[in-house]
Amino acid sequence: MTTLNEKYLGKVLPYLHGLDGGECKEKIFRNGLKGYEFPCPFCSDCQSKPKHKRKRVAYLLPHKESFSWTFFCHRKQSNECSGDGKSFHNFLMMINPTLFKQYLKEKDPAAFFRQYRDANYKKYLN
Numbered sequence: 001m002t003t004l005n006e007k008y009l010g011k012v013l014p015y016l017h018g019l020d021g022g023e024c025k026e027k028i029f030r031n032g033l034k035g036y037e038f039p040c041p042f043c044s045d046c047q048s049k050p051k052h053k054r055k056r057v058a059y060l061l062p063h064k065e066s067f068s069w070t071f072f073c074h075r076k077q078s079n080e081c082s083g084d085g086k087s088f089h090n091f092l093m094m095i096n097p098t099l100f101k102q103y104l105k106e107k108d109p110a111a112f113f114r115q116y117r118d119a120n121y122k123k124y125l126n
């Protein structure tokens with residue numbers, strides 16, 4: 001059975017190839033689990049050389065026994081990708097807000113609609 005995280009990983013992977021003929025590749029990490037390496041979606045654009053734009057400097061590091069991943073960029077040349085790494089949840093939110101909304105809705109429909117309703121209320125309260 002596919003978990004919700006795996007399902008949304010599948011949906012987000014096509015967005016991770018980057019520009020200029022970059023690629024997103026599977027990679028087996030030291031813990032024996034499958035992750036991915038790809039051009040950083042946050043700092044590849046600001047590289048001047050095409051070779052550097054294509055370079056796979058970002059990883060989705062697999063977690064043991066949890067069907068989740070941590071996003072990590074080695075180059076860290078933008079505000080979005082600097083720091084210690086991001087949960088899959090946050091990565092999805094930054095990379096594709098539309099997919100992220102669908103993800104939240106599927107994960108916890110009640111919470112999603114509560115939030116949505118509150119957001120709509122706020123619009124009218126101001």
Ligand SMILES: [Zn+2]
Pocket residue numbers: 040041042043044058073074075076077078081082
């Ligand atoms: Zn980066």
